[in-house]
Amino acid sequence: MDEIINVSVRPLVEYALRSGSIDHRFRTATTMTEGTRLHQMVQKTYGELDKKEVPFDTRFHYEEMTFHIEGRCDGLLMNGDHYMIDEIKSTSLPLSDVNEQTHPVYWAQAKCYGYMAVEKYNLDQITIQLTYIQSESNDIIRFQHDLTASDLRAFMLRMIEQYAPFAKWKQKHTMMRNESCKALSFPFDTYREGQRKLAGSVYKTVQEEATLFAMAPTGIGKTISTLFPVMKAIGEGLGKKIFYLTAKTITRETAQEAFQLMEEKGLHTSSVTITARDKICFKEKTICQKDYCEFADGYYDRINEGMLDLLNNETRITRSVIEKYSQKHRLCPFELSLDLSYTADVVICDYNYLFNPRVSLKRLIDEQKKQTTVLVDEAHNLVDRAREMYSAELTKSPFLNLKRAYKNHNNAISDAAAELNRTFLDYRKSTQNGSLVLSEVDEELIVQLDTFVQESEKELLQQGSDELLLETYFLAQNFIRIAKLYDERFITYVEAGKLEVKIKLFCFDPSNLLQKMRKGFRANVFFSATFSPFSYFQNMLGWRGEDYAVRIPSPFPREHAEVLIAPLSTKYRDRERTLPSLVSLLENVVERKPGNYLFFFPSYGYMEEVYSAFTAPAQSETMIQKSGMTEEEREGFLSEFSSDRETSLVGFAVVGGIFSEGIDLKGERLTGVVVVGVGLPNFDTERQLMKTYFDQDGKNGFEYTYVYPGMNRVLQAGGRLIRTESDQGLLLLVDNRYLEKRYNQLLPYEWQHYQVLKEPSMFLQ
Incomplete structure (x- = not known):
């Protein structure tokens, strides 16, 4: 029995007829709403017997496959026994610039509907009409061709022949993926405490097509605990695709590592990581025009061959894999990653690609969304990012x-x-x-x-x-x-x-828009180690009454972290006065126990001031985070934190920055973490307006605007210390506000056994 290949008309003809070059010179696109209005304007001119938005489908046998092709044509016009397919397209171009050959794909769509119409109504021939309506003037131009049933069947055969190699890959890949997902076992010998509960909650969320807010501690293995159950669900027919969204490059790498672990256990799936255009572009300037870039010139002439080569030979499609095949087939690496994102089972990318109205993957059709689970990693970051997007x-x-x-x-x-x-x-x-x-x-x-x-x-x-x-x-x-x-x-x-x-x-409040953006997906999982307080993040991320929530306690003995609070003021007005005591305290940290340390500060300016005054103890070295570090510089910074160093190392970094979350310095790689200040955002105009807004909305404006976001940064930075069951070390919180109720009550249970330094410049013995 032939295997059934389901495909809609538009992706079929777009794949079969792709040609030409990438050209990002200016072009205007009619919005969906405007396009619908213009379509309806044309359809209102139809006669009484004419039909609009007519659904068609057919089955076409080719080799050992049966293609089930479906779509909806704009118009089926009837004049007596004569039938006409009308395909309507809006354009911003002057109609004088439009001719019969301007858009071959539009003709191809109309011919597919023509083929299905002659088959359905047993016709010998039919008229195919392409109608263009100019978006500004509303002027109309039409082109027509009369085609026989045999002409249309031959055309459909050519489309299928072009599409078949990709269909064969997809058919084989899907079968292998589903079977491997069913047989997949958890990639570790045992679950860490709490991992099974998180994985079970995620599976139930996918099963019930719901939304989950999950708070799980740093180091528990949230990435594998969310990806594994969704892959198992896919094996059971519960969805077909995953979007794994992150705020930082380093957390995308963690997701890639999770797929490597699952592949070692037998998983067969395709995952693609999208790297920003500016980062992955091969050229000195990102000018996407054929007369400047050889990777843009003729891109669509080569894309099908290049994609098939890659898909037949790779499963984890990382940046290096994209670059390798882009060079081999002379393809733009960024556009290749976008094209692959519509085919791959898993897309690992920045929040922007799904939530930002300017950047989103707009070709993700509703049917795909219904089969897609969205996993939002480090979702506490989405609040401020969403404010920027909207x-x-x-x-x-x-x-x-x-x-x-x-x-x-x-x-x-x-x-x-x-x-x-x-x-x-x-x-x-x-x-x-x-x-x-x-x-x-x-x-x-x-x-x-x-x-x-x-x-x-x-x-x-x-x-x-x-x-x-x-x-x-x-x-x-x-x-x-x-x-x-x-x-x-x-x-x-x-x-x-x-x-x-x-x-x-x-x-100020992106919750309503985030709620709208997540609609249409099969399931959504927002997870973080620092959803604290939980109610704040539920409010800000668009919590609905029917959504699920789960909190996973830390599996690590809290005694493994020695938590100290130094009640030293780090408020701006006191910094000059307390600087000598702070520097003395930090020097004592390293002298007390040699090792590798991260010192986090609320701003670059404050960090640099302390760094200049800091005298590194004997047999120790210092490094400092720079603004706008490249990925190579970041990796170089982290690589210095090795477990076999002969000298101590102190890294100065900014709380809320690239080194305060998403990094794993396990075991002897990190001896201690110091967080200076309570992480409050800047007291600028926007934040002051936000405070007023939340006060008027019945919330505590100061806490919503400053305290909760600030302490979230602190929790993230402090979370770098304990990453595994065997990790031990020092966590020092420097600020007298940590002893005030509004800040103290936000300290997690794992830190509540803290001791207070009676003399901030000296350690307890």
């Missing part, structure tokens, strides 16, 4: 510069920019002490931005090379996009100086 800002100066630059070149752009510049000037006049806070979107500003965007599109479609215009266009587009999301969880604020004016739509 906020937008504009400044005055680009519009002033564009007004001048286009004055004699394009009056429409110059006038639109001038009007916006005047609006910014009006805002400057309205500010008091340089700032202004509003609780609504300025609709007139949005109208002005929309005019600017439309005029910019016309210019960019013709020229496409003005970087200032292009950058400002995208900023304006994003501002308009975020304005559509604006509700009571946002605020508008204006900052004005002598030369610049900034307007920002700031999302």
